[in-house]
Amino acid sequence: MIIDSYQCSSCYFEDKKPSNRIDSSTISPPQPRAEFENVLVMFVCIERYDGREEVDQAAEEFGALVDMLGERPLILCPNVHLSVDKAPEKLAVLLIGQLEEKLAERGYQVHRLSFGYHKRYGLECNGNVGSVVGRRFYGSEHKQFLRLMTRLGVCPPDALPKDMPVWAEVLMQRQLKVLGSRRETYNAAKKMCEDQLDATGQGELWTCMLFEGERQPMDDYLSQLYTIIEEYPDVRVHRAMNLSVPGFSNAARHLFRKYPEAIESGRLRIYNSKVSDIEFMLSREAVLLAFPQIPRKQGSHAGEISFGIYCKDADFAKNLIQWYSSFLVDPEVGWIRTESDLNAVISELEEEMFEEERE
Incomplete structure (x- = not known):
């Protein structure tokens, strides 16, 4: 999972048109133009093999970031272009929803933007320390290596950590x-x-x-x-x-x-x-x-x-x-x-x- 966050004094988001390159059943209803002030914008990309472990890591990390910067509303904006190892759309929608729930459980006000749209947006960042932060959450070592093996074409895209070939256990052997x-x-x-x-x-x-x-x-x-x-x-x-x-x-x-x-x-x-x-x-x-x-x-x-x-x-x-x-x-x-x-x-x-x- 990759997250790019921006502390913004103001920002706006506007749906332009739905993507024609993804599963149409995962495209959410269009949202009207939304404007926010004094928020933390979080562009989120769910990667292949991400799961609850990465969601928990992200919620923990960015909960700490909000504590450092001061409490403010969080804007979750899906952004598939942050990674070449993007997850299937249904998994992405599910995990972004889980991340929203985790942050809400911590008492944060969360606004989740639409999934599956080309967006027009503008950000005005504060420019102070911590105003722009990027993080990547890899999960377990097995997942890290499986992602690499999939990228190389050694494992099929729908492989699970248990499906890694025996010789790939070389990672675990350091x-x-x-x-x-x-x-x-x-x-x-x-x-x-x-x-x-x-x-x-x-x-x-x-x-x-x-x-x-x-x-x-x-x-x-x-x-x-x-x-x-x-x-x-x-x-x-x-x-x-x-x-x-x-x-x-x-x-x-x-x-x-x-x-x-x-x-x-x-x-x-x-x-x-x-x-x-x-x-x-x-x-x-x-x-x-x-x-x-x-x-x-x-x-x-x-x-x-x-x-x-x-x-x-x-x-x-x-x-x-x-x-x-x-x-x-x-x-x-x-x-x-x-x-x-x-x-x-x-x-x-x-x-x-x-x-x-x-x-």
């Missing part, structure tokens, strides 16, 4: 290591590259745009990758690149021209990727997920890395590798084997982007 900086994440990536040089006869590396959005240490990483291609013929490299971005499409063309023999033999395999908010490296023994500081819109690279998640576990890596083609690689394109095929894919992507801009 084998996942959070890398708190770009430097730590880069060092893990470099170590994974170096390990391939020792994996005689079975080296294999799957990457997705890792660090290509960086000015540094891009050169070091790419030189290490070039070393693998040029000096270790027993190591196969799978390279997924967002070919809708000119910098990456040019880099792909460069690889086809620089390493034609590696391309033809299949030692270097190029794919298109639609991923824009996560970067990835896999080997037979380890997994590295790298996350950007600010996720970019579709069609651009993730940008500056702020943290990573690393796990050295063969079973874990084996299962994620099985999902490489379904999550990181564009299945409509698949393995691009010739430069002419590459140019055709790039041209098609450029045409799609042009049509989207026209619309």
Whole structure:
């Protein structure tokens, strides 16, 4: 659950039109234009796998916030756009209702705005300490990991924590290591590259745009990758690149021209990727997920890395590798084997982007 709150001296909300992208049975009756003074506005997004635990956490946290700022009416405004892992509409309506009840039980005056509408609104914030506060409530560690597994496509959207595959229990065993900086994440990536040089006869590396959005240490990483291609013929490299971005499409063309023999033999395999908010490296023994500081819109690279998640576990890596083609690689394109095929894919992507801009 994500909540963005704003202490407002005044605000207004007005329903414009109902959404045509959600379950129509969950759309509430339209509300007239509402104006408020001296309130705390809370934009609420219910995420997949949220439940009573997250509702209780949110009520506790924002009850404390109201106590700090002084008692005032609370405005609950549904806002599905705060997360890419939004819950089904029926669950969202249910939990927002439960949050309203929890806050009302604490003695707060709560106004819940309509669900399922595009809204026009205006806020005048006080600007004092605590006037703008954002919080995210994850619930249990099982839920956190299940959300990640669903995002990767490993678990179906309707999975429950008990449905997680046995190998995913690696989270509970504390084998996942959070890398708190770009430097730590880069060092893990470099170590994974170096390990391939020792994996005689079975080296294999799957990457997705890792660090290509960086000015540094891009050169070091790419030189290490070039070393693998040029000096270790027993190591196969799978390279997924967002070919809708000119910098990456040019880099792909460069690889086809620089390493034609590696391309033809299949030692270097190029794919298109639609991923824009996560970067990835896999080997037979380890997994590295790298996350950007600010996720970019579709069609651009993730940008500056702020943290990573690393796990050295063969079973874990084996299962994620099985999902490489379904999550990181564009299945409509698949393995691009010739430069002419590459140019055709790039041209098609450029045409799609042009049509989207026209619309």
